[in-house]
Amino acid sequence: MNDSIWDWDRAWEVLPLLLEGLSVTIQITVLGMLIASILGLFIALAMRTPSRWVTAPLKFLVDFIRMTPLLVQLVFVYLLLTWVPGYVVGFVVLGVHYATYMSEVYRAGIEAVPKGQWEAATALNMAKGRTWRAVILPQAIRNTLPGLGNYAISMFKETPFLFAISVNEMYKAGQDYGANTFSYIEALTMVGLLFLAVSYPTSLLVRRMEIRLA
Amino acid sequence: MPDPTNSAESQTMTNTSGDVPAIEFRDVVKRFGDNVVLDGLNFSVPQGQRITLIGPSGSGKTTILRLLMTLEELSGGLILIDGDPYTHEYKGDKWVAVPEKRRRVVRNRVGMVFQQFNLFPNMTVLGNIIESPIHVLGKSKAEAVADAERLLEKVGMSEKRDFNTNELSGGQQQRVAIARALAMDPEILLLDEVTSALDPEIVADVLDVLREIAETTDITMLLVTHEMQFAREVSDRVLMFDKGQIVEEADPETMFTNPTHDRTKEFLKAVLGG
Numbered sequence: 001m002n003d004s005i006w007d008w009d010r011a012w013e014v015l016p017l018l019l020e021g022l023s024v025t026i027q028i029t030v031l032g033m034l035i036a037s038i039l040g041l042f043i044a045l046a047m048r049t050p051s052r053w054v055t056a057p058l059k060f061l062v063d064f065i066r067m068t069p070l071l072v073q074l075v076f077v078y079l080l081l082t083w084v085p086g087y088v089v090g091f092v093v094l095g096v097h098y099a100t101y102m103s104e105v106y107r108a109g110i111e112a113v114p115k116g117q118w119e120a121a122t123a124l125n126m127a128k129g130r131t132w133r134a135v136i137l138p139q140a141i142r143n144t145l146p147g148l149g150n151y152a153i154s155m156f157k158e159t160p161f162l163f164a165i166s167v168n169e170m171y172k173a174g175q176d177y178g179a180n181t182f183s184y185i186e187a188l189t190m191v192g193l194l195f196l197a198v199s200y201p202t203s204l205l206v207r208r209m210e211i212r213l214a
Numbered sequence: 215m216p217d218p219t220n221s222a223e224s225q226t227m228t229n230t231s232g233d234v235p236a237i238e239f240r241d242v243v244k245r246f247g248d249n250v251v252l253d254g255l256n257f258s259v260p261q262g263q264r265i266t267l268i269g270p271s272g273s274g275k276t277t278i279l280r281l282l283m284t285l286e287e288l289s290g291g292l293i294l295i296d297g298d299p300y301t302h303e304y305k306g307d308k309w310v311a312v313p314e315k316r317r318r319v320v321r322n323r324v325g326m327v328f329q330q331f332n333l334f335p336n337m338t339v340l341g342n343i344i345e346s347p348i349h350v351l352g353k354s355k356a357e358a359v360a361d362a363e364r365l366l367e368k369v370g371m372s373e374k375r376d377f378n379t380n381e382l383s384g385g386q387q388q389r390v391a392i393a394r395a396l397a398m399d400p401e402i403l404l405l406d407e408v409t410s411a412l413d414p415e416i417v418a419d420v421l422d423v424l425r426e427i428a429e430t431t432d433i434t435m436l437l438v439t440h441e442m443q444f445a446r447e448v449s450d451r452v453l454m455f456d457k458g459q460i461v462e463e464a465d466p467e468t469m470f471t472n473p474t475h476d477r478t479k480e481f482l483k484a485v486l487g488g
Contacts, residue, residue, distance in 0.1 A: 117332060119328065120334065123324075123326040123395070124345065124398060126346060128314070130349050134337075
């Protein structure tokens with residue numbers, strides 16, 4: 001039995017450990033997306049201010065975050081802020097990283113609101129802030145929901161990077177089990193299947209949302 | 215650009231007495247890049263008059279409405295509403311654009327209905343109508359709703375009160391848009407080709423609503439339309455535009471039966487298929 005490449009007993013044995021890790025993975029994805037979707041909106045709005053003193057440094061920062069690897073950012077921040085738990089570093093760095101992408105989704109969502117909506121708001125003499133809150137953002141955010149869903153799946157799949165900063169997410173649970181039992185194949189296969197079990201139905205949901213909003 | 219007026223100081227604040235025109239254009243210039251759409255346009259509209267602007271597309275009619283609604287910025291000249299310089303003020307020795315805050319004071323007197331309706335799709339029919347009466351005019355919700363219901367009745371849309379706007383046909387959306395503009399109780403109503411995007415069989419419904427408004431209110435109306443029969447019925451005066459200039463100005467009877475200018479004759483022949 002131990003000579004074979006696949007051992008069903010091992011595969012069932014690792015499952016509860018992985019499910020615990022999955023719960024951490026999901027928590028981190030939810031918290032990370034919360035940061036990404038709020039911060040992303042603020043970045044998108046700040047980029048619309050006419051002042052170059054705001055937009056130029058922000059553009060640099062956004063490009064910097066996008067053009068450097070997530071793994072490097074995670075480890076760098078983890079080593080820099082030694083007193084912050086890896087779990088927190090994990091979802092904050094993921095959130096900030098994805099905020100730079102979400103800001104693009106918001107920008108597109110805002111630009112997709114027809115010009116006539118702004119004009120109607122002016123014709124009704126609405127104040128700028130009220131126009132944003134009551135007319136533009138509700139429509140823009142609706143436009144961004146599919147993008148938000150896609151980035152959530154993408155972030156979910158990148159949580160294994162948190163292995164590098166010792167967060168007990170699902171991939172680390174699988175690795176630890178493999179290290180103790182040498183049953184890496186079973187553990188990592190189950191990890192892959194569990195990722196698929198969450199992300200595939202989610203992607204179907206996102207696709208349905210895209211069709212409904214189109 | 216020549217200084218459009220010297221009497222700015224004497225025309226400080228609101229003056230709605232009968233002899234002050236509701237709308238006055240003084241040497242208005244509008245350029246889009248190198249394209250001069252309006253070149254020193256002068257005209258005025260007395261209180262309560264209904265004016266129809268006709269002319270070929272690109273003649274500047276819609277630009278006039280958009281300037282009045284501050285959807286476009288002036289390139290030169292002045293627009294006055296009830297004698298108030300609307301978008302600019304005399305400071306030192308020149309005209310400067312007024313801040314948005316001051317514009318909003320005068321803008322309350324102007325309402326506009328668009329060709330594409332432009333209802334807010336994230337609100338219900340009622341939500342569209344009560345939005346600005348509550349948040350701009352400061353009405354209570356109960357009062358705004360009561361007013362909205364009265365207006366919905368007027369445009370024949372009472373049953374659709376709680377519908378989403380995307381559940382309505384084009385003609386229904388336009389009637390809601392008219393109610394929404396009226397809910398702000400404007401002194402001046404701008405109608406920009408409001409039936410052009412509608413199927414022919416429902417144009418009449420919208421025109422009926424507008425006809426009733428023309429008959430039952432004293433709102434100053436400026437309309438750009440291709441519905442010549444309607445223009446003839448409701449307007450006091452028709453202005454024929456070509457290349458950003460008024461080429462002819464007359465009462466509707468004269469304009470449509472006995473135009474003098476060749477350009478008007480050509481245009482009317484083309485649109486009326488005569």
